Amino acid sequence: MQTIKASLYFPIDMTDKPFITDLVRDYGLTVNVLQAEILPGRPGKSVIDLTGSEEDLEKGLIYLSEHGISVHMFTTSIIHNADNCVDCGACVAVCTSGALQIKAPDWKLSFDPKECVRCKQCVKACPTRAINVNVFQ
Amino acid sequence: MKRDFIEVNEKIKAGKAVVMTAEEAAELVASDGVKAAAKKIDVVTTGTFGPMCSSGAVLNFGHSEPPIRMGKITLNDVECYGGLAAVDTYVGATQPSNDKGMQYGGAHVIEDLIAGKSVKLRASSYGTDCYPRKEIETQIGLEDMNQAMLFNPRNAYQNYSAATNSTERTLYTYMGTLLPNKRNVTYSTSGALSPLLKDPELRATGIGTRIFLGGAQGYVAFEGTQTVFNHHELESGGDWYGGVTLAVVGDMKRMSAQYIRAAVFEGYGCSMFVGIGIPYPVLDEDFLAQLAKPDEELFTRVFDYSVPSRSRPALRLVSYAELRSGEIELDGKRARTAPLSSLRIAREIASELKEQVQKGEFLLSEPVQYFERGKVNKPLNIK
16 A cells, blocks of 8 residues: 555536545545646646556556546645744745644644645745755656 | 833843743733732743844944045845945945845845855946055955844834735735735734834833844844834623834844845745744733733724735634634635744744843833924825
């Protein structure tokens, strides 16, 4: 089993089809929708985590691309450098996915990569440049 | 129950002073009541660590052979003021560098110097009979300088408005990145630990007050620029204060880069995180009641920063406890709240200060002069 993170781009005529349900039912994948923007008359975008066996993942991704949904695998990760961080919270203000949090009791910044949707807003928002993008693959 | 500065300092020198941070004092007052707590506590310490743009440093480089009256001056390509004589300068925290723009500025020069790094000094002059040299280029560190004083004309805002954005586009401000449609709110004080919020009437703060500044002992030099005394009573029974600022001065050579950090606010420019703490003597029960106020009883207002005017409309009053909760309601919708000043480091400052007072290393100083009241904040009218 492995988990991959990807952005899906739906053409206008594909936004009303239940692809997520198909991935779960027909391909045995676990889908976690992290972000979704599906509006009538517009192309749609979604960020998802897909968990399954390598074979099922591959079949699921082929199914999506056969239906005109372009899949962009995440090839970057966000790195929080705690040594440079002053725990101010400026990054939390822009982190709509909730991956970055600062709260009681210790008010130290915490970063959960699993929740991160790689929007990279935090990189610019950090006043001490303690958040960087790491490119892998 | 009354105490004065002399009495408190005698106790500190004797190692008998009972010192608590403002958060600890709040807990004791909540459990034992203000009367009993006032008998027990002698000193309450505060702390804040937030971006304070109106900051900078006065530096003296010493004279070269032959000497120069420096006119155009840069440190790591950041322009410094050349209108003083002859090897004095002022480097402002928000000055962007000529080569890196806002990614490196005056605040970074100050942080680098405090961190023990040397910086590139370049200066030029038209040359005079008494100062014949016309150009100089060298590396210089704090240990090479005669004086290096952090001199910040406006720090430690008593209270600061929280910020949001009602437009459809993201705003990049000194209050951080403000998402469209009031989706977030940023705020920047340490609330219950904030120095001037805890001494709202400035009973124990004035010119000459010894303070914790960037890890060293510094002083209040004057009222901070734009100081104004604001006090508003609330219908609900509480009240809120704001408007006072401090001009502070201290020896950079004794400071620590842990408590002075350069900041970059995307789209706005450079700023500097400054660590400030003030220890307050518990003068009487009324003063302790103020010093011990929790976040629930301290308020600020939320402003819409998309209004391009100096008089923006206030959207609502909010307590620091609500801001700390992570979200507040704005016009019937929930908005994520996030701080810009570090509560973690503010606590470190208040604790460090507590320890220094307990050990007798930090004595309290009664103001030489209290700030003048009744001033109004004048706008700049275009004539």
